[in-house]
Amino acid sequence: MATQHSRSAARFMMAPAVVLLLGWMLIPLSMTLFFSFKKYLPLRGDSLGNGLDWVGFDNYVRFVSSSSFWPSVITTLLIVGGVLIITVVLGILLAILLDQPMWGQGVVRILVIAPFFVMPTVSALVWKNLFMDPGNGFLAHVYRFFGATPVEWLSQASLQSIIMIVSWQWLPFATLILLTAIQSLDSEQLEAAEMDGAPILSRFYHIVLPHLARAITIVILIQTIFLLSIFAEIFVTTGGAFGTRTLTYLIYQRVLESQNVGLGSAGGVYAIILANIVAIFLMRIVGKNLDA
Amino acid sequence: MARAVTTQRKTINTIIAWAIGLLIFFPILWIIILSFKAEGDAIKTPIAVLTSGWTLENYGVVQERSDYAKHFFNSVILAFGSTILGLIIAVPAAWSMAFVPSKRTKDILLWMLSTKMLPAVGVLYPMYLIFIELGLLDTRVGLVVVLMLINLPIIVWMLYTYFREIPGEILEASRMDGASLREEILYVLTPMAIPGMASTVLLNVILAWNEAFWTLNLTAAKAAPLTAFIASYSSPEGLFYAKLSAASTMAIAPILIMGWFSQKQLVRGLTFGAVK
Numbered sequence: 001m002a003t004q005h006s007r008s009a010a011r012f013m014m015a016p017a018v019v020l021l022l023g024w025m026l027i028p029l030s031m032t033l034f035f036s037f038k039k040y041l042p043l044r045g046d047s048l049g050n051g052l053d054w055v056g057f058d059n060y061v062r063f064v065s066s067s068s069f070w071p072s073v074i075t076t077l078l079i080v081g082g083v084l085i086i087t088v089v090l091g092i093l094l095a096i097l098l099d100q101p102m103w104g105q106g107v108v109r110i111l112v113i114a115p116f117f118v119m120p121t122v123s124a125l126v127w128k129n130l131f132m133d134p135g136n137g138f139l140a141h142v143y144r145f146f147g148a149t150p151v152e153w154l155s156q157a158s159l160q161s162i163i164m165i166v167s168w169q170w171l172p173f174a175t176l177i178l179l180t181a182i183q184s185l186d187s188e189q190l191e192a193a194e195m196d197g198a199p200i201l202s203r204f205y206h207i208v209l210p211h212l213a214r215a216i217t218i219v220i221l222i223q224t225i226f227l228l229s230i231f232a233e234i235f236v237t238t239g240g241a242f243g244t245r246t247l248t249y250l251i252y253q254r255v256l257e258s259q260n261v262g263l264g265s266a267g268g269v270y271a272i273i274l275a276n277i278v279a280i281f282l283m284r285i286v287g288k289n290l291d292a
Numbered sequence: 293m294a295r296a297v298t299t300q301r302k303t304i305n306t307i308i309a310w311a312i313g314l315l316i317f318f319p320i321l322w323i324i325i326l327s328f329k330a331e332g333d334a335i336k337t338p339i340a341v342l343t344s345g346w347t348l349e350n351y352g353v354v355q356e357r358s359d360y361a362k363h364f365f366n367s368v369i370l371a372f373g374s375t376i377l378g379l380i381i382a383v384p385a386a387w388s389m390a391f392v393p394s395k396r397t398k399d400i401l402l403w404m405l406s407t408k409m410l411p412a413v414g415v416l417y418p419m420y421l422i423f424i425e426l427g428l429l430d431t432r433v434g435l436v437v438v439l440m441l442i443n444l445p446i447i448v449w450m451l452y453t454y455f456r457e458i459p460g461e462i463l464e465a466s467r468m469d470g471a472s473l474r475e476e477i478l479y480v481l482t483p484m485a486i487p488g489m490a491s492t493v494l495l496n497v498i499l500a501w502n503e504a505f506w507t508l509n510l511t512a513a514k515a516a517p518l519t520a521f522i523a524s525y526s527s528p529e530g531l532f533y534a535k536l537s538a539a540s541t542m543a544i545a546p547i548l549i550m551g552w553f554s555q556k557q558l559v560r561g562l563t564f565g566a567v568k
Contacts, residue, residue, distance in 0.1 A: 009473060010388030017385035017448060018400065024441045025407045028415035028422070035417065048421075094312065102305040110552050111313035114320055117551035119502040121523045122540045126323055128526075130533060136335035138322065145337070171316070177567050180559045218563050229411045232504035232519070236526040248413045255417045256509070268414035279409040283402050 029272070035265035036060065043259045052262075059266035063254075071243065072250040075159065079246060080227045082163040083170060084220055090167075091174030091219065092212065095182050096204075098175070109179075116172035120232035127165045128154060128237045158242035166233055170226075174219045181215035182208070214285070221282040228275055247271055320544070327351070327537035334533035350538035358521070360539065367517035367543075369432050370507070371500040374439035375447075375493055381440075382447040383489075387477065389448075390455035391463060401452065408445040412505045423510055430512045438510070439500045446499070447492055450561045454488025455481075491557030494550055498558075501547050518543040 036059050038052035046052055063069060098109060115123065131138045132153035140150035153161040185208065193203050229248050238244045240253060251271060255264030314321075325341065326334045333344035354360045389397045419438070420429075428434030458481065466480045504519040511520050522543055525536050551558070559567055 006392050006473070007394070010392035010394075013384035013388040014400070016381045017404070017444060020381065020441065021404055021407050021444060025410065028418035029410070031418035031421070032415055097305070097309055097312070100305040100309075101302050102309050103302070104306065104310065108309045108313040109555070111317040113551070113555060114317050114548060116558075117498060117502070117548045118320065118544050119519050119522070119547070120504040121508075121519045122323075122544055123319075125522060125525055125536065126319060126540055129536060130322060130326065131319065136533070138338060141337045168316070168319070173562065176555065177559055177563060180556075180567055215567050218567060222562065225409050229413060229505070231413070232508060232523065235508065236523050248411065251413045252416065255413075256420075261417050264417065268411070268416070271411045272414045275409050275411045275414075276406075279406055282409075283406060286405065287398065287402055 032265045032268050035261050036269050038262050040261035059262045063263055063266045068250055072245050072247045076246040078159060079163055080224060083166045083227055086167040087170045087174040090171055091178050094175045095178035098179050099182050113172040113176050115168050121236055123169055124165055124233040124236045132161055154238055155242050158238055158244045162244050170223055177219050178215055181212055185211050224278050323537045323540050326534055327541045329534050331534045350534045354535050354539045363516055363518050363521040366515055367501055370435050370439055370517050371497045373436040374500045375496040378440045378444050378447045382451055386448050386451035386455055390452050404445040404448055430514045432515045438506050439503055443496050443499055446561055447496055450492040458484050491554060494554040495557050495561040498547055498551055
């Protein structure tokens with residue numbers, strides 16, 4: 001159907017997007033790869049102009065053997081895992097609830113998805129000060145009202161606090177996508193099961209959950225990619241202190257705060273590999289969907 | 293046959309759903325309430341806050357002290373600039389992939405998507421160096437380009453899924469009638485694609501407005517958008533709850549409203565068409 005002429009036109013029209021993304025991917029990436037094999041401490045006078053010393057895999061070994069590496073991996077896993085569990089479980093329950101007949105459904109939906117549109121620096125700062133501040137925060141007032149001592153959230157329960165803030169931001173995303181998926185469920189199937197006397201839990205387990213399986217997978221994969229690189233939420237709340245230094249934050253500190261570019265770049269390569277492992281699974285699902 | 297829903301059950305659903313909805317929305321509501329309170333009242337107990345007087349002064353103070361309008365304007369430029377630039381590059385690409393697909397189209401699409409998954413921190417220093425070298429640090433131009441590049445895959449994807457829904461026969465018919473490629477795109481395709489393009493713009497403005505890695509790391513005083521401006525409130529001096537709330541309310545209000553309009557597109561855009 002397509003003529004030779006339209007084919008070459010098509011290639012020409014695709015070129016700007018392809019070239020730009022290729023450059024965006026390859027140029028900084030190869031620089032990171034290059035730096036990761038070099039000793040590069042800009043504050044001690046190392047610069048590209050003077051030439052950098054080749055140190056082989058030193059940076060890679062040192063990044064992994066530093067005392068802050070494993071804690072940062074564990075912190076990352078706890079945050080990603082915690083947020084995923086909270087948002088997926090609550091997201092499923094909320095999606096089922098919002099799918100029920102009720103008055104003002106549209107308004108409730110708007111209320112529930114609102115946090116997703118709040119910029120990360122605002123939600124982190126507002127939670128930190130207006131809600132979690134042990135002196136004047138909302139939660140402190142509530143604790144005092146009941147005669148309890150207010151918790152110093154971001155220092156005593158720092159990890160849980162960050163997980164809470166991030167979950168509040170991402171619950172709307174999970175809910176919205178699961179709700180969209182649930183609405184495509186054939187309600188006659190559920191009614192038939194109900195008439196046959198299937199109890200509510202087994203209806204959920206045998207009909208709703210399998211139907212949602214794909215949407216749940218997509219929510220998990222997309223959120224994982226974004227959660228692996230959360231930055232602003234930690235930057236404005238704890239600055240990586242009190243055990244909240246994630247892998248992303250550790251790399252950021254190595255590169256910009258202590259200006260050890262070689263070491264940070266080696267960390268960056270690890271992060272890129274990690275993200276790609278997750279991405280491959282996501283691509284498979286999206287790719288299958290393209291064929292359909 | 294519609295399922296008979298008892299009023300009682302509907303009432304229970306309504307109460308539970310509204311309670312949860314208000315609970316989730318409460319932090320945003322609280323920001324808005326505190327933004328209209330005097331600084332001294334804003335730190336009182338919740339009940340004292342609600343019964344204290346209302347004021348508009350915070351909004352004026354935020355503008356006076358830190359030139360809020362400048363940062364707001366920066367956000368507008370970055371969000372719309374990057375989206376429009378992205379659209380100009382993505383429309384031809386998405387058009388050709390949707391209507392003149394080849395064996396490699398699917399691979400190219402997936403590859404584009406994969407660039408979105410690069411962790412930004414992995415290329416932080418190279419980008420920093422490139423920005424210094426090109427004199428782009430703390431400029432709006434530099435950030436418009438970076439925000440365009442990180443959102444380009446989503447723009448291409450969304451447009452592609454919308455374009456694919458346009459029946460190819462209509463385009464063929466116009467070609468038979470002797471329309472040139474330019475006319476075909478301008479007069480046949482564009483009118484049909486406008487709803488899809490509008491939702492693409494909406495979603496990308498939201499994403500660019502809220503982007504908080506590159507905007508925090510590549511700007512200082514001059515080009516800082518609202519994300520970076522608000523972050524400067526993280527080291528508080530004295531009383532500042534009401535002012536933080538006023539600055540936050542203004543920063544999130546436009547996007548909150550846009551977001552509510554784009555709920556459906558959000559699902560499609562953020563799942564790359566895998567959930568519709």
